[in-house]
Amino acid sequence: MYGAMVAGLVLFLSVAAGQFSFLSDRQPASVEAGLSEPVDAPAESESVQTPTLPLPTSSSSELAIPVNDPVLVMDPWARYASNELLGKVLLPEGSDASVGDGGVGSAGFVGPQACAECHRGRYEGFVETSHYHSSQVATADTVMGAFETPSNQVATRVRQLGYRMDTRPDGLYQTVVVDGRDAHAERMDIVVGSGKIGQSYLYWRDDELFQLPISYLTTPDSWMNSPGYPDGMADFKRPVVGGCLQCHSTWFEARSADLMNHRFLPEGFVLGVTCERCHGPGEDHVAYHRAQPDDREARHIVHPGQLPNERLTDICRQCHGGLASPTRAPFSFRPGEDLNDYIEPPAGRPGIHTNNQMQQLSLSRCFQESADMSCITCHNPHQNERGNDALFAIRCQQCHEAADHPLESTVGATALGENCTSCHMPKSPLLETPLRSSEGVVFPEMVDHFIRTGVSDQDLVERLASER
Numbered sequence: 001m002y003g004a005m006v007a008g009l010v011l012f013l014s015v016a017a018g019q020f021s022f023l024s025d026r027q028p029a030s031v032e033a034g035l036s037e038p039v040d041a042p043a044e045s046e047s048v049q050t051p052t053l054p055l056p057t058s059s060s061s062e063l064a065i066p067v068n069d070p071v072l073v074m075d076p077w078a079r080y081a082s083n084e085l086l087g088k089v090l091l092p093e094g095s096d097a098s099v100g101d102g103g104v105g106s107a108g109f110v111g112p113q114a115c116a117e118c119h120r121g122r123y124e125g126f127v128e129t130s131h132y133h134s135s136q137v138a139t140a141d142t143v144m145g146a147f148e149t150p151s152n153q154v155a156t157r158v159r160q161l162g163y164r165m166d167t168r169p170d171g172l173y174q175t176v177v178v179d180g181r182d183a184h185a186e187r188m189d190i191v192v193g194s195g196k197i198g199q200s201y202l203y204w205r206d207d208e209l210f211q212l213p214i215s216y217l218t219t220p221d222s223w224m225n226s227p228g229y230p231d232g233m234a235d236f237k238r239p240v241v242g243g244c245l246q247c248h249s250t251w252f253e254a255r256s257a258d259l260m261n262h263r264f265l266p267e268g269f270v271l272g273v274t275c276e277r278c279h280g281p282g283e284d285h286v287a288y289h290r291a292q293p294d295d296r297e298a299r300h301i302v303h304p305g306q307l308p309n310e311r312l313t314d315i316c317r318q319c320h321g322g323l324a325s326p327t328r329a330p331f332s333f334r335p336g337e338d339l340n341d342y343i344e345p346p347a348g349r350p351g352i353h354t355n356n357q358m359q360q361l362s363l364s365r366c367f368q369e370s371a372d373m374s375c376i377t378c379h380n381p382h383q384n385e386r387g388n389d390a391l392f393a394i395r396c397q398q399c400h401e402a403a404d405h406p407l408e409s410t411v412g413a414t415a416l417g418e419n420c421t422s423c424h425m426p427k428s429p430l431l432e433t434p435l436r437s438s439e440g441v442v443f444p445e446m447v448d449h450f451i452r453t454g455v456s457d458q459d460l461v462e463r464l465a466s467e468r
């Protein structure tokens with residue numbers, strides 16, 4: 001039992017870390033030529049001489065990715081470490097009939113639309129946020145990549161293997177083309193990612209969820225190999241386990257409590273990181289207030305603002321605390337509980353394709369030296385406030401005065417007051433997340449939540465001072 005659990009954790013980490021931690025090694029491509037008329041296609045026996053697969057050590061040293069990181073090295077590439085797989089299409093094997101057919105119950109999640117009935121204003125602000133769009137049903141409106149020829153094509157380093165994205169009457173498909181023929185196609189069923197950075201796609205096979213080999217990168221607007229997928233082979237059998245959904249959705253009804261479970265009820269889910277992920281399941285709350293419309297005192301729902309600070313930040317830390325090792329079933333944590341009863345926090349590095357904002361913030365003197373700072377000191381989860389520097393500057397000035405700033409005499413209080421964060425919380429590329437796009441390797445930019453001096457942008461200081 002213990003052994004199985006540990007194996008589960010290791011696999012969970014490798015699957016989750018693999019998604020964004022390694023290069024998807026796509027060559028910028030002569031797309032048209034590669035696809036329909038393969039030129040120079042090597043004979044079957046020659047395929048072992050095609051370029052060696054980019055194993056983590058080589059791509060890592062090339063890009064100076066920290067290869068001594070256990071999370072990064074724990075390695076989904078191991079299963080690909082064979083040139084024999086180049087040019088191949090990997091499909092999931094037959095279903096495992098041993099899994100029972102029941103789910104573990106809806107657990108009282110009703111979805112954000114149910115809240116709109118009585119919290120209309122909050123709902124309308126919330127649907128503009130990237131939490132709301134963090135996972136969605138795939139439609140022509142939600143999938144951002146192009147379906148027109150030739151932008152719908154992706155070539156690989158193996159000339160005879162490429163992809164095509166198609167619109168069909170029953171949905172949007174990813175098709176792998178081998179030797180000029182359609183070899184396999186799957187429908188994009190679920191979109192993961194709001195598209196601020198990019199999107200990845202999942203497909204159902206009955207109750208099994210798998211990731212698709214092609215993802216989308218917003219800048220530059222292009223399809224790419226899904227992060228962690230080696231170039232030149234088509235893998236349709238990477239299972240999507242609870243961890244991925246747990247950070248990008250509100251609720252999936254799992255077929256089993258196993259950490260490695262990738263079977264869910266195809267109807268039993270609430271997409272997006274929505275109200276009930278932060279407030280707890282709303283079924284009883286909704287039923288009560290529908291029945292008692294005159295009772296203005298909230299029942300059966302969590303108000304995070306009334307929780308102790310640590311329990312409040314635990315809500316955000318579920319997904320913004322780096323790649324932790326789960327110790328209990330996905331989706332079992334509830335707001336108000338102690339998160340450490342559900343995970344072992346990651347040691348040190350952030351892991352996964354995002355910053356560990358919780359850890360970074362906790363290094364800051366702002367956090368350490370004020371009694372009640374939390375994520376919501378600066379973020380209102382019910383509004384999209386991205387890019388609103390002036391608003392964030394107001395949040396800083398709850399505790400600091402621009403007029404007392406050491407640069408007040410050079411830069412001026414007005415200019416300072418409009419923007420605190422580009423000097424003290426600058427964006428920088430996330431080196432753990434190299435994405436190979438049509439324009440070379442791109443690292444998504446992330447805000448540094450370790451608020452401090454000494455990271456300020458000297459150019460900006462000078463520019464503001466000269467404008468004064």
Ligand code: HEC
Nearest residue numbers: 114115117118275279282286289290296297298301302303
């Ligand atoms: C039938 C009406 C109704 C529906 C539907 C409803 N609520 Fe409420 N909610 C209320 C009332 C009434 C209150 C108490 C007055 C207030 O704070 O607005 C409340 C208060 C709250 C509070 C504040 C809690 C507190 O302790 O002050 C939260 C959080 C909340 N609701 C979340 C939700 C969520 C999430 C949903 C959807 C799952 C939802 N509500 C659906 C009626 C409703």
Ligand code: HEC
Nearest residue numbers: 016019192193194195196197198199200243244247319354
């Ligand atoms: C530990 C939590 C966690 C796990 C596990 C996780 N993600 Fe994420 N992911 C995040 C966070 C947080 C962001 C947002 C980064 C930001 O905005 O700073 C993100 C961003 C993304 C984005 C870019 C979204 C955008 O802003 O455009 C995609 C795509 C994505 N994740 C896909 C996946 C997929 C697919 C999986 C699983 C196979 C996965 N993630 C697993 C937390 C997670």
Ligand code: HEC
Nearest residue numbers: 112115119122123126131273274275278304305306376381
């Ligand atoms: C990412 C987490 C998150 C999501 C998603 C979220 N909330 Fe909240 N909500 C919070 C936090 C944190 C607070 C406490 C804010 C505070 O005290 O300043 C809160 C407060 C509230 C309150 C009480 C406000 C008050 O003034 O007493 C209501 C009502 C509410 N949320 C409803 C909703 C509804 C409805 C949705 C979905 C449409 C939603 N929330 C989505 C985190 C979230």
Ligand code: HEC
Nearest residue numbers: 130134193194196246247248273315316318319375379386
């Ligand atoms: C269930 C996981 C989950 C929880 C809980 C969660 N987040 Fe997020 N958050 C995400 C993911 C995933 C994204 C990236 C969404 C995307 O772009 O696809 C994100 C994005 C964000 C962003 C970036 C928004 C933007 O548009 O740039 C902020 C800010 C944020 N979260 C703050 C919070 C705060 C504050 C809390 C706690 C009150 C919280 N989150 C709780 C998963 C979560």
Ligand code: HEC
Nearest residue numbers: 365366369370373377395396398399420421424451452453
């Ligand atoms: C809840 C109160 C609070 C908020 C909000 C807050 N800070 Fe602070 N901050 C503090 C405290 C307390 C200190 C330590 C004492 C001091 O230097 O004033 C501090 C220290 C700092 C320092 C000096 C750090 C060092 O290592 O010497 C900087 C820079 C800073 N804050 C910038 C910001 C910026 C920028 C924001 C907004 C993004 C912000 N703070 C928001 C409370 C806060």
Ligand code: HEC
Nearest residue numbers: 393396397400402405406416417419420423453456460461
């Ligand atoms: C143009 C860049 C820039 C902007 C904009 C800026 N700061 Fe600073 N800030 C600095 C630098 C540089 C220092 C360190 C100055 C020094 O040590 O002499 C600093 C120091 C600080 C300190 C430490 C003060 C101390 O006495 O040690 C705090 C707190 C702070 N800033 C808060 C803010 C807040 C709040 C805002 C927005 C109202 C802001 N800063 C805007 C560059 C900036």
Ligand code: HEC
Nearest residue numbers: 316320357358361374375377378386387388392421446447
């Ligand atoms: C002192 C203010 C402050 C606090 C506290 C704070 N943030 Fe942020 N956060 C910011 C600012 C400013 C941005 C940049 C906003 C923008 O997009 O313009 C940001 C951006 C983000 C993003 C988007 C990621 C990116 O790199 O673009 C996420 C996710 C996030 N914060 C999560 C959190 C979480 C989780 C916490 C609590 C652990 C937290 N923040 C606490 C100020 C804060």
